[in-house]
Amino acid sequence: MRVFLLAALTWLLALPALAGVDINAFKTAGGLTVWHVEDRSIPFVALELRFRGGASLDAEGKRGATNLMTGLIEEGAGELDSQAFAKARDALAASFEFDVSDDTLTVSARFLTENRDEALALLRTALVDPTFDEASIERVRRQVASSILSKEKDPSDIASASFRKRIYGDHPYGSDSSGTMESLNALTRDDLIAAFKGAIARDRIYIGVVGDISEADLGPMLDNLLGELPATGAPMPDKATPAFDGKTTVVPYATPQSVAMFGQPGLPFDHPDYFAAYLLNVTLGGGGFESRLMTEVREKRGLTYGVYSYLVGKDGADVWMGNVQSANNRVAEAIAVVRSEWARMAESGVTAEELQDAKTYLTGAYPLRFDGNGPIANILVGMQIQGMPLDYIATRNDRVNAVTLEQVNRVAREWLNPDLLSFTVVGQPEGL
Amino acid sequence: MRRFGLSVSAVFGALLTALPVSAEKHDFVSTFTLDNGLDVVVLEDHRAPVVTQMLWYRAGSADEWPGTSGVAHFLEHLLFKATDKLASGELSATVARNGGRDNAFTSYDYTAYYQRVAADRLELMMRMESDRMTNIRLTEEDIATEREVIIEERNQRTENSPGALFNEQQRAAQYLNHRYGVPVIGWRHEMVTLDLDAAMAFYKRFYAPNNAILVVAGDVEPDAVKALAEQYYGVLEPNPELGPRVRPSEPPQTAERRMIFRDARVAQPYVTRSYLAPERDSGAQETAAALKLLSDLLGGGTTSYMAEELQFKTQQAVYTSAYYNGSTLDDTSFSFVVVPAEGHSLEDAEAALDKLLVDYIERGVDQEALDRIKMQLRASQTYARDDVSALANQYGQALAIGLTVEDVQAWPDVLQAVTADDIIAAAKALIRPESSVTGYIMPPKGDAS
Numbered sequence: 001m002r003v004f005l006l007a008a009l010t011w012l013l014a015l016p017a018l019a020g021v022d023i024n025a026f027k028t029a030g031g032l033t034v035w036h037v038e039d040r041s042i043p044f045v046a047l048e049l050r051f052r053g054g055a056s057l058d059a060e061g062k063r064g065a066t067n068l069m070t071g072l073i074e075e076g077a078g079e080l081d082s083q084a085f086a087k088a089r090d091a092l093a094a095s096f097e098f099d100v101s102d103d104t105l106t107v108s109a110r111f112l113t114e115n116r117d118e119a120l121a122l123l124r125t126a127l128v129d130p131t132f133d134e135a136s137i138e139r140v141r142r143q144v145a146s147s148i149l150s151k152e153k154d155p156s157d158i159a160s161a162s163f164r165k166r167i168y169g170d171h172p173y174g175s176d177s178s179g180t181m182e183s184l185n186a187l188t189r190d191d192l193i194a195a196f197k198g199a200i201a202r203d204r205i206y207i208g209v210v211g212d213i214s215e216a217d218l219g220p221m222l223d224n225l226l227g228e229l230p231a232t233g234a235p236m237p238d239k240a241t242p243a244f245d246g247k248t249t250v251v252p253y254a255t256p257q258s259v260a261m262f263g264q265p266g267l268p269f270d271h272p273d274y275f276a277a278y279l280l281n282v283t284l285g286g287g288g289f290e291s292r293l294m295t296e297v298r299e300k301r302g303l304t305y306g307v308y309s310y311l312v313g314k315d316g317a318d319v320w321m322g323n324v325q326s327a328n329n330r331v332a333e334a335i336a337v338v339r340s341e342w343a344r345m346a347e348s349g350v351t352a353e354e355l356q357d358a359k360t361y362l363t364g365a366y367p368l369r370f371d372g373n374g375p376i377a378n379i380l381v382g383m384q385i386q387g388m389p390l391d392y393i394a395t396r397n398d399r400v401n402a403v404t405l406e407q408v409n410r411v412a413r414e415w416l417n418p419d420l421l422s423f424t425v426v427g428q429p430e431g432l
Numbered sequence: 433m434r435r436f437g438l439s440v441s442a443v444f445g446a447l448l449t450a451l452p453v454s455a456e457k458h459d460f461v462s463t464f465t466l467d468n469g470l471d472v473v474v475l476e477d478h479r480a481p482v483v484t485q486m487l488w489y490r491a492g493s494a495d496e497w498p499g500t501s502g503v504a505h506f507l508e509h510l511l512f513k514a515t516d517k518l519a520s521g522e523l524s525a526t527v528a529r530n531g532g533r534d535n536a537f538t539s540y541d542y543t544a545y546y547q548r549v550a551a552d553r554l555e556l557m558m559r560m561e562s563d564r565m566t567n568i569r570l571t572e573e574d575i576a577t578e579r580e581v582i583i584e585e586r587n588q589r590t591e592n593s594p595g596a597l598f599n600e601q602q603r604a605a606q607y608l609n610h611r612y613g614v615p616v617i618g619w620r621h622e623m624v625t626l627d628l629d630a631a632m633a634f635y636k637r638f639y640a641p642n643n644a645i646l647v648v649a650g651d652v653e654p655d656a657v658k659a660l661a662e663q664y665y666g667v668l669e670p671n672p673e674l675g676p677r678v679r680p681s682e683p684p685q686t687a688e689r690r691m692i693f694r695d696a697r698v699a700q701p702y703v704t705r706s707y708l709a710p711e712r713d714s715g716a717q718e719t720a721a722a723l724k725l726l727s728d729l730l731g732g733g734t735t736s737y738m739a740e741e742l743q744f745k746t747q748q749a750v751y752t753s754a755y756y757n758g759s760t761l762d763d764t765s766f767s768f769v770v771v772p773a774e775g776h777s778l779e780d781a782e783a784a785l786d787k788l789l790v791d792y793i794e795r796g797v798d799q800e801a802l803d804r805i806k807m808q809l810r811a812s813q814t815y816a817r818d819d820v821s822a823l824a825n826q827y828g829q830a831l832a833i834g835l836t837v838e839d840v841q842a843w844p845d846v847l848q849a850v851t852a853d854d855i856i857a858a859a860k861a862l863i864r865p866e867s868s869v870t871g872y873i874m875p876p877k878g879d880a881s
Contacts, residue, residue, distance in 0.1 A: 041479060042817045083744060086734040090804045093811030112811055139747065142773055146700050146750045153699040155592055254696060257587035288533070289512070289524045299521060302580025305588050325588050357529050364531010368482055368548055372818040 021370050023380065025390055026215055030223035032202070035380040035390075037210045039373065043113040045211035046373035049226075050381045051105040052204040055177035056237040056316070058195070063172070064179020065187055065195040068137075068144055070100040072192065075136040078125035082136050085126070094119040096126065102173055103315045104385070105199050110374060113212045120225055127200065128228045132192050141184060148178050159259040159323075159426040162251045166424060167263060171240040173317060198234030202226065208380030210373040240317040248335060248423040250432055258331040258427030259323070262338065264420045266311050266318035269386050276403045276411040277320075278311060282358035283350045284341070284416075285309030285322055290357070292345065296337050297324060303334040313386075320415070332431040335423055346416035349409030363397040461827075462654035463837050466661060468670045469642025473827045473837065474657045475649035477820040483650035484821045485557045486546040487565075488828040490645070491638035493618075494540040494611040494679055494762070500630045502618015505538040506582055507631045511545065512536075513574045515567040520574065523560050530556065540612050541761045542832035548821065551651040555660055562664040565639050575628050583624065586617045594695035598704075598873050605689045605869045606706055606765055609680045640671035645831040649824035677834070682708065682763055685867040694876045700750075701874040703778045705785060706767035708867040712758045712843075714835050720758035721846045722858035723766060727756035728805045729797060729855065731768060735804070738768070741788055748776045748784050761833045766862055778872045793859050797852035809847050 024036045055066045074089070074096055075082040089096060094111040107127070111119035151157035161176055168174035178184065205226065209218055244264050267277055278286075285293035285308050297307045309322035326334040350358070370376050383392055425432060462474040493504045514520040527534040532549030545564075547557045590596040600615045607613030618626070646665060648657045685708060712720040731738045731754025738752040751771040757764055772781040816823060830840045 039479070042814060044811075044814055044818070083735060083740065087800075087804065090733075090735055090808055093808045110815065112814060139743065142750050145774075146771065149699040151699075153697045256591040257584070259592075288528050289521060290528055295521075298581055300577070302577040303584070305581060305585040325592075326584060327587055330584075357525075361528045361531055364550060365533065366531075367480065367550065368531070368533065370480055371482060371821070374818065 021376060021393055023390055023393070024215060026219070028219040028223045030227050032205070032207060032222055032226060033384075034207045034209060034218065034222060035384060036208075036213075036215060036218060037376055037380070038212075038214060039210060040212050042373070043212050044373070045111055045113070045116060045209065045213050046377040047107075047109040047111075048208040048374075048377040048381045049107040049109075050206045050385060051200055051233075052103065052206070052315070052385065053199055053233065053236060054102055054104040055100050056102050056172040057198050057234045058172060058177075058179075059191075059198075059234075061183070062187065062191050062195070063175060063183040064144070064177070065191045066105070066199055067100055067177045067179065068140060068184065068187055069132075069192045069195040069199070070098050070105060071140045071144065072132055072136055073098045073130050073196075074126050075140060076131035076133055078129045078131075080125070081131070081133070085122070088122055089119075092119045092122065094122070096123055100177060100199075102177065108374070108378075116213070116221075120221060124225050127225065130196065132189055132196075134189065137189060137192065141187070144178050144184055145181060148176070148181055148184065151176065151178075155253055155255045155257070155259045155426045158251060158253055159261045159424055162249075162426065163261040163263070163424040166249065166422070167242045167244065167319065168240050168317065169243065171316070172237055173240050173314065197230055201230045201233030203232045205229075206381045206384040208377040208384070210377040210380070237316060240314075242317045242319050244417075244420040244422045246418075246420045246422055248425060248432055250429055251424065251426045252428065253426050255427050257325050257327050258425050258429045259325050260331060260335060260423055260425045261321065261323045262335075262421055262423045263319050263321040264417050264422065265415075266313070266320040267415060268318045269313050273407070273411050273415065275399055276407040277415055279355060279358045279362065279400065279403055280345070280350065280408050280412055280416075281309055281311055281320070282361060283354045284345050292341050293322070293324075293338060296341055297334050301333070301337065303330050303337065307334070307338065328428045329430045331425060331427065331429045335425070335432070339418060339421065342416060342421050343418040345412055346418055347413075349412040350405070352405050355403075355405050355408055359400055359403070362400050366397060458841050461837070461841075464658060466641065466666045468666060468668060469640075470661070470665050470668075471645045471831055472657070472661050473645065473647045473824075473831070474652060474654045475647070475820055475823050475827065476652065476654070477649065477817075478651050481551045481651045482548065483551040483554050483557075483648060483652055484546060484548045484824050485554065485561060486544055486647040486649075486824050486828050487561050488542050488544040488645040488647065488832045489638055490541075490643050490677060490832050491543055491634070492539050492541040493614065493616040495638065495677075496611065496614075496634065499622060500626065500634070501614045501622045502582065502616075503626055503630045503634050504543055505616055505618065506579070506623070506626050507634050508536045508538045508543050508545075509578050509582060510570055510574060510631055511564050511568060513578070514569045514571075515564050516569060517563050517567065518560065523564065526556070526560065532557075538616055540616060542829065544828060544832075546824075554648065554652060554657075555664075558660050558664040562668060565641070565644070565665075566668055568635065570628055570631065572628060575626075575631070579623070579626060582617070583620070586620060586623065590615070590617060591620075594693070594697045594873065597695065598691075598693040598871060601691060601693060602704065602706065602869055602871050603765075605691060606708065608683055608685060610682050610762055611679065612760075612762065612764075637671070637673070640674065641665055641668045642670035643674055645828055647824045647828040649820045677761070679762060688865040689869045691869065691871045693871060693873050695873075696876055698873055698875045700771055701778055701872070702751075702769055702771040703781045703785070704767060704769050704869075704871040704873070705782070706765045706869050707862050707864065709756065709758075709764050709766040709862055711760045711762065711764040712833075712835060712839070714839050717758075717835075717839060717843060717846045718850070718854070719858055719861075721843070722850050722854040723756050723862065724758055724847065725802065725805060725850050726855050726859055726862075727754045727766065729801055730754040730792065732805070735801065737792055737798075737801075738770075738785075738788060742770065742784055746784070748773055749781060759829055759833060778874065782870065782872075789859075789863055793856055793863070797855050799852060802852060802855075806848055809844065813844055 097108040293307045307324040460476040534547040536545040604613045742749040756766045770781040
């Protein structure tokens with residue numbers, strides 16, 4: 001059996017249809033835009049709410065406010081204190097997760113059909129009437145302080161923090177969303193209430209719902225859940241201006257394996273070159289074991305357990321990043337190989353076969369993402385935030401397939417910039 | 433705050449949780465055994481045109497011979513190299529070229545390989561997976577390069593993390609004789625000596641259809657899976673030398689062990705305590721079920737007893753947890769972590785934990801708390817149906833540790849049947865100082881930070 005022949009044949013087969021992803025977009029009576037997939041096969045609902053802005057909305061001097069506030073949303077609401085709220089949630093076997101990133105505050109909820117009204121009533125108290133009592137503030141503040149201290153001693157976290165600072169400077173992207181011990185300890189209850197009002201508002205909300213619920217039931221339910229939120233929140237943060245000097249910077253830290261992060265300028269999702277860049281990155285360092293970085297650094301030389309590159313699209317910045325970890329006496333060689341592969345790719349681009357492999361990989365892998373109510377709800381809000389049209393799912397693979405070898409290799413020449421590729425290395429690297 | 437959870441770093445590539453499966457209806461599950469001894473489980477989920485193939489071997493790091501620690505995991509890496517029919521790396525490249533994902537993981541009791549791909553590519557996956565069960569062709573160069581990769585993997589997972597370094601010391605102290613005391617990734621000084629002979633000896637002994645479980649989950653029909661399994665796996669020869677899976681067992685543990693681990697990279701001192709504990713046994717999962725509920729009640733989150741007492745009432749701790757994994761072949765452990773709040777010592781934290789355990793056994797189980805957890809467990813059967821890959825994990829793992837499909841399907845009912853008295857009885861039997869290891873994890877003396 002020659003597997004490559006078989007694989008070549010499978011390219012000709014039709015890609016599987018995306019069964020079960022029939023998006024129903026509608027507006028509620030209260031004016032909320034909802035993307036909804038009704039799937040009655042399992043008696044529960046996954047609800048994903050995302051508020052644009054996230055931790056970057058922290059006011060000047062209040063770094064960490066949005067993060068601490070997010071940690072407190074379900075630590076007491078309405079008549080319930082922290083423990084009573086958690087007990088009520090657990091008794092319903094519902095789950096509510098609150099998370100904050102640079103650009104978004106996310107609420108991921110999952111609840112059973114049999115008690116969905118009670119579950120939503122409980123979630124509603126957290127969203128419209130959180131308590132922010134002093135005892136909870138102090139308790140969660142201690143937890144965040146503990147995580148700040150831990151990050152200061154973890155090589156990967158140190159690398160991440162150093163790289164952020166170096167690339168983004170004073171922009172919120174330049175610092176950890178938990179804040180510093182100093183800024184965290186200075187936060188008052190009023191700061192948290194201001195952060196709450198700034199971050200959770202109707203003018204920045206994206207909604208995805210998947211599972212055992214009809215549009216008729218869902219509309220009023222969401223209006224009730226979200227109708228009392230403030231109409232507007234805090235102004236959106238300014239764009240960042242990521243700066244890359246092309247140098248390799250060492251942050252000394254006593255640990256056996258160095259952690260390196262690297263990056264250069266990237267491009268936004270709505271750029272005409274984006275799909276070509278995305279395909280290019282699959283070949284460079286984005287796929288599995290087959291990427292050039294993985295082949296050269298790991299498979300041929302055994303210099304690392306993993307090396308990756310990825311396009312990072314933030315609201316206020318687009319960068320092309322990567323990471324690699326190698327023992328202190330080998331990391332210099334690993335970095336040299338990454339630099340040389342970056343330059344080789346910029347110079348000569350990919351082969352027709354590599355591009356074809358990247359296309360079949362991306363198009364074939366796309367349907368695998370739609371594997372459950374929660375993941376689909378997540379995709380629905382992601383699509384809205386990125387401004388994708390409703391038919392994106394149906395047309396996405398065509399857009400991938402439409403990219404030509406000439407485009408990819410032009411993008412390699414124009415966008416990959418070995419002179420700006422900047423490394424931050426944490427550890428005790430030899431020879432750097 | 434997960435950083436303080438007891439590490440499950442021993443399980444590579446996937447986190448295996450012990451969610452119960454649907455007890456009400458199992459009509460999506462089919463099982464059969466091929467003539468050569470390969471067990472097959474088919475889990476149907478027709479919502480999306482996707483399939484997961486997992487091949488589990490009843491061989492993990494605890495099956496290794498002394499002096500070759502890490503060889504089970506090393507071999508897992510080497511199975512991505514050449515076979516008689518595939519070039520090195522061609523299997524993964526083919527999966528990727530077909531839009532799929534593949535990977536593998538090794539634990540104490542099993543090694544598993546999987547691909548997730550469009551359902552119409554299942555035959556190709558079976559052709560390749562069955563091929564590497566018997567046909568790998570390794571070179572000295574593969575050995576030399578891949579050994580560097582696993583050492584970098586150890587650097588990344590263990591050497592760079594004081595918590596992981598302590599965990600392996602702690603397990604070594606917990607197990608006096610069983611190989612659960614040896615890390616899955618291997619001790620570094622033995623890893624550097626792993627060679628072709630060691631890898632091939634493990635392969636020839638354990639990689640055979642009568643030592644494996646095939647799980648196929650997704651948009652497939654059982655009859656079609658059976659026909660393909662017969663065609664590709666059915667032709668493989670069983671290994672007649674494989675006998676019952678008997679490994680060194682623990683002698684009576686008669687001495688309480690205490691460990692102090694110091695590392696400059698420790699930011700937050702914490703205390704751990706573990707006790708040797710019984711695991712799930714086929715047809716006898718009751719004690720394990722009681723211990724699972726005990727771990728949820730004591731340390732399963734905000735509403736747990738430890739959180740309530742130490743994080744909310746006395747505020748001595750910033751983080752607490754209890755952890756029990758009963759899905760093992762031999763005796764497992766039950767552990768606790770307490771991260772004291774600033775101004776509280778590790779000694780105080782340990783004393784608070786000891787007092788809390790005594791109090792809990794004296795007071796008995798809060799029935800409301802037990803009802804809440806049972807409700808969540810019932811609901812988790814509904815939620816589990818949404819993730820067929822996780823179900824594939826549960827069946828594969830269970831069969832790899834000597835449980836049966838019936839045990840997997842009975843587990844939710846066994847959990848529901850546990851009473852408050854059962855839980856206290858299990859707790860009393862568990863809390864034996866002589867079977868315990870207590871660890872203090874802290875910065876070096878004089879390190880002010």
